[in-house]
Amino acid sequence: MNYDRIKEKLEILADAAKYDVSCSSSGSNRKNKNNGLGDSSGMGICHSYSEDGRCISLLKILLTNHCIYDCAYCVTRRTNDIKRAAFKVQEVVDLTINFYRRNYIEGLFLSSGIFKNADYTMERLIKVAKKLREEENFNGYIHLKSIPGASDELMREAGLYADRLSVNIEVPTVSGLKLLAPEKKHEDFTKPMEKVKNEIIQFKQEKKFLKSTPKYAPAGQSTQMIVGATGESDRDIMYSANYYYKQYNMKRVYYSGYVPISTDPRLPSITSQVPMLRENRLYQTDWLLRFYGFDIRELLNNHHPNLDLDIDPKLSWALRNQHLFPININLADKTMLARVPGLGMRSVHKIIQARKYRNLNWEHLKAIGVALNRAKYFIVCNSRLWEKKDWTADQIKSKILKTSSGKFRKDYSSQLNLFEHAV
DSSP: OOHHHHHHHHHHHHHHHTTOOOOOOTTOOOOOOTTOBOOOTTOOOTTEEOTTSOEEOOEEEESBOOOSOOOTTOTTOTTSOOOOOBOOHHHHHHHHHHHHHTTSOSEEEEEOOOOSOHHHHHHHHHHHHHIIIIISOBOSEEEEEOOTTOOHHHHHHHHHHOSEEEOOOBSSSHHHHHHHOTTSOHHHHHHHHHHHHHHHHHHHHHHHHOTTOOOOOTTOEEEEEEESSSOOOHHHHHHHHHHHHHHHOOSEEEEEEOOOOOOOTTSOOTTOOOOHHHHHHHHHHHHHHHHSOOOHHHHSBTTBOSOOSSSOHHHHHHHHTGGGOOEETTTOOHHHHTTSTTOOHHHHHHHHHHTTTSOOOHHHHHHHTOOHHHHTTTEEOSOSTTOOOOOOHHHHHHHHHHTOOOTTGGGGHHHHHHHTOOO
């Protein structure tokens, strides 16, 4: 084996894989058996954390960065002048096992450029996973990218070896895809999604009657959208995400701020900034939809097509709906408690449990962990302190921003000083 060449390939193909953020392992519980290698319970991605707070990592690479397509937003597009490389199937297997044995990784995230055609590429990805499972007895986490346009037969086989499958929708709208990737068809992305969804449902049903039924993609499927490459509004992006959650039972939709890599006139300027703050707001909105009971139309609509950058989407919604507040923290139901700015779901559950035994006041809420710097404008409790005044939405926003801080503040300091905004 030519170790120098393997190292060079690894550097090229690991670097090319960094643009894909959709590689979470949450939801899989594949157990170690027959004295095999690895255990996917709690596995995850590089620089991520498991439910018990443990830092977790995986080998994240492309099988190849050769590609037959010329998508404007993609660093591996065929007209881009970059170093090309391709792993052999056995090379990826050996790297995974050797890295695992050295405790460098806990699983594999494998994607690929498309060479020859979709089925040929998907077959090679499956071969890697199959060899790891059947020849190496590897029980660690495996995430395979579903290649757009791959056949139903291959998608069915892929789910038997992978913990999670994902096909990136890439551009949030059909019109955006036609603009930046005219060689691709929208149905090439949605067809594999539909197949995986149906197979997951079928295998779960069969498992109820036949215990020996194998697992099929136990961590489900995910997708990723590029943010800021085209002119879609936040409303367009989140309505698309909401559709994929409902139509294809997605575990996660990931949002990746566009990294300028081309002078193509269809794309933002090569000197433009990665929209990190916008990406963060989209993730917060996604969280509200999945865990806080919000309807997408409440957060984004024709009157409010884009998210506020200076405040989070829950606070933005609350300020637009002041007629619903204040709520009594000792009487309100779970749904309304979850809509109070400064209240996370953990705090909501703690409040519901604690108020069974006594009426809660500000000190109790502070001990629970409520962010009172924002929550106090939207609630009343068993106390006369901090009584609600008739503040306008702008006044409340200004007061909250003066006491707020965030990880993006330093990147936007000049704008924040100018407009008195804070993240």
